Amino acid sequence: xxxxxxxxxxxxxxxxxxxxxxxxxxxxxxxxxxxxxxxxxxxxxxxxxxxxxxxxxxxxxxxxxxxxxxxxxxxxxxxxxxxxxxxxxxxxxxxxxxxxxxxxxxxxxxxxxxxxxxxxxxxxxxxxxxxxxxxxxxxxxxxxxxxxxxxxxxxxxxxxxxxxxxxxxxxxxxxxxxxxxxxxxxxxxxxxxxxxxxxxxxxxxxxxxxxxxxxxxxxxxxxxxxxxxxxxxxxxxxxxxxxxxxxxxxxxxxxxxxxxxxxxxxxxxxxxxxxxxxxxxxxxxxxxxxxxxxxxxxxxxxxxxxxxxxxxxxxxxxxxxxxxxxxxxxxxxxxxxxxxxxxxxxxxxxxxxxxxxxxxxxxxxxxxxxxxxxxxxxxxxxxxxxxxxxxxxxxxxxxxxx
Amino acid sequence: xxxxxxxxxxxxxxxxxxxxxxxxxxxxxxxxxxxxxxxxxxxxxxxxxxxxxxxxxxxxxxxxxxxxxxxxxxxxxxxxxxxxxxxxxxxxxxxxxxxxxxxxxxxxxxxxxxxxxxxxxxxxxxxxxxxxxxxxxxxxxxxxxxxxxxxxxxxxxxxxxxxxxxxxxxxxxxxxxxxxxxx
Numbered sequence: 081x082x083x084x085x086x087x088x089x090x091x092x093x094x095x096x097x098x099x100x101x102x103x104x105x106x107x108x109x110x111x112x113x114x115x116x117x118x119x120x121x122x123x124x125x126x127x128x129x130x131x132x133x134x135x136x137x138x139x140x141x142x143x144x145x146x147x148x149x150x151x152x153x154x155x156x157x158x159x160x161x162x163x164x165x166x167x168x169x170x171x172x173x174x175x176x177x178x179x180x181x182x183x184x185x186x187x188x189x190x191x192x193x194x195x196x197x198x199x200x201x202x203x204x205x206x207x208x209x210x211x212x213x214x215x216x217x218x219x220x221x222x223x224x225x226x227x228x229x230x231x232x233x234x235x236x237x238x239x240x241x242x243x244x245x246x247x248x249x250x251x252x253x254x255x256x257x258x259x260x261x262x263x264x265x266x267x268x269x270x271x272x273x274x275x276x277x278x279x280x281x282x283x284x285x286x287x288x289x290x291x292x293x294x295x296x297x298x299x300x301x302x303x304x305x306x307x308x309x310x311x312x313x314x315x316x317x318x319x320x321x322x323x324x325x326x327x328x329x330x331x332x333x334x335x336x337x338x339x340x341x342x343x344x345x346x347x348x349x350x351x352x353x354x355x356x357x358x359x360x361x362x363x364x365x366x367x368x369x370x371x372x373x374x375x376x377x378x379x380x381x382x383x384x385x386x387x388x389x390x391x392x393x394x395x396x397x398x399x400x401x402x403x404x405x406x407x408x409x410x411x412x413x414x415x416x417x418x419x420x421x422x423x424x425x426x427x428x429x430x431x432x433x434x435x436x437x438x439x440x441x442x443x444x445x446x447x448x449x450x451x452x453x454x455x456x457x458x459x460x461x462x463x464x465x466x467x468x469x470x471x472x473x474x475x476x477x478x479x480x481x482x
Numbered sequence: 483x484x485x486x487x488x489x490x491x492x493x494x495x496x497x498x499x500x501x502x503x504x505x506x507x508x509x510x511x512x513x514x515x516x517x518x519x520x521x522x523x524x525x526x527x528x529x530x531x532x533x534x535x536x537x538x539x540x541x542x543x544x545x546x547x548x549x550x551x552x553x554x555x556x557x558x559x560x561x562x563x564x565x566x567x568x569x570x571x572x573x574x575x576x577x578x579x580x581x582x583x584x585x586x587x588x589x590x591x592x593x594x595x596x597x598x599x600x601x602x603x604x605x606x607x608x609x610x611x612x613x614x615x616x617x618x619x620x621x622x623x624x625x626x627x628x629x630x631x632x633x634x635x636x637x638x639x640x641x642x643x644x645x646x647x648x649x650x651x652x653x654x655x656x657x658x659x660x661x662x663x664x665x
Contacts, residue, residue, distance in 0.1 A: 148502045152532040396495040
């Protein structure tokens with residue numbers, strides 16, 4: 081039994097021990113400052129490499145799964161089960177001609193391809209991938225994520241403006257409007273969780289879920305749904321993919337980009353989607369906590385399960401209209417998030433911390449909020465009025481009368 | 483209302499997601515086969531309906547106008563063509579050239595040479611309509627590609643008879659749909 085536990089611990093801590101071993105080896109012939117610097121550099125490299133490499137499997141995973149959702153096989157020609165499809169895609173993208181439009185603002189146009197990817201990698205720094213596996217345990221972790229996450233908007237807006245293309249310009253304006261609108265419910269929904277934790281650090285959020293012995297999705301289900309919905313909008317994925325709506329504005333902000341620059345946008349988008357899922361895992365699903373399996377395995381299992389939900393949403397839902405998008409953010413998500421925040425603040429003070437009674441009370445209040453909002457926002461008389469009748473019931477009698 | 487419609491739609495896609503895997507398991511070792519197309523056609527079919535093109539083919543419908551082939555009379559074991567030249571005369575693009583053989587075979591005129599030029603043929607089907615003995619027919623061939631124009635796409639008598647033997651065994655056309663695919 082003890083032996084099994086030791087193996088579990090070894091596998092759990094394998095990456096942490098690896099970094100300790102590497103730094104101790106370096107310490108033999110380097111001063112302490114240099115070792116710290118080198119290890120920092122190595123961590124950054126590992127994160128960037130992970131981000132770039134994860135595109136390979138995220139891409140194939142997404143395409144295979146979305147194919148299944150749409151009653152077809154995904155790519156299945158190149159390699160076993162089509163697993164090497166991304167290699168073919170990469171070769172195609174890298175060998176394409178790199179076009180800069182003559183009327184484009186060259187400097188900003190080229191710069192804009194790089195800007196969206198930087199905040200994407202910056203977010204990875206504060207994610208706890210496993211027990212003790214966090215690059216930088218900032219005490220303002222979530223604030224940092226919110227601040228850095230918004231920077232991607234600038235890159236997209238730069239790209240759309242510098243392209244000197246009308247579709248790109250429309251897309252850029254849409255992006256800014258959408259991202260700013262959805263940032264608010266996203267942050268407000270998480271504040272409830274932060275109240276329960278009492279800290280902004282991502283590591284202590286995971287620890288707090290250990291103290292409650294429950295993931296926060298049980299305590300704050302409404303907040304989870306709100307966060308996930310606005311996060312989908314935040315990373316421009318379907319059904320909120322207005323910035324690149326193919327059927328309306330061709331390809332949106334990256335319409336003029338080709339080759340490697342286009343690949344950069346794609347890369348930023350996929351890693352963003354991954355990190356949104358990772359943040360949701362950390363905040364609501366208990367992060368790396370879980371039985372038997374090593375901590376990092378639990379983290380990736382939960383994150384990719386959430387990614388599956390993202391793909392599922394993409395395969396199912398049609399794109400929203402611009403006015404529907406704004407209405408949904410300001411009239412539904414923000415009031416719900418505010419209600420959730422107020423009630424959570426009240427209940428969290430009243431009930432005992434870290435107890436099942438408190439958890440039950442919080443869950444109950446969440447249900448009460450949802451039912452309350454439903455009754456207030458869509459009362460019965462209003463619901464009947466909103467019923468859509470495609471064919472007038474008295475069409476034949478009207479035709480006869482006139 | 484209240485997002486219940488969303489859940490309903492998502493349950494539909496989830497069901498389809500699961501059904502593709504169920505279908506894969508049901509056909510387990512081989513996911514698709516030549517006959518598999520029929521299983522997956524129609525509105526009641528479940529699972530992925532993608533036709534895996536080189537391995538599977540859509541059955542060609544009987545009135546498809548493919549390249550010409552020549553049919554054989556099974557009673558005489560001889561071509562049905564009597565070398566009357568009507569096809570040559572009616573062809574709008576002049577893709578057919580027939581010459582009559584000097585001697586009759588089994589009391590029937592036979593073509594001495596027959597050249598069918600697929601480069602210029604526009605698959606109008608006039609020759610098939612006008613043929614008095616029903617010797618010409620459209621083959622169900624879809625993939626007729628060549629690397630260059632010219633000789634490769636000009637069929638002679640032997641090749642056309644061979645095509646007829648393959649695609650219309652027994653000298654009857656249109657044959658049953660399923661048999662055409664199987665061959």
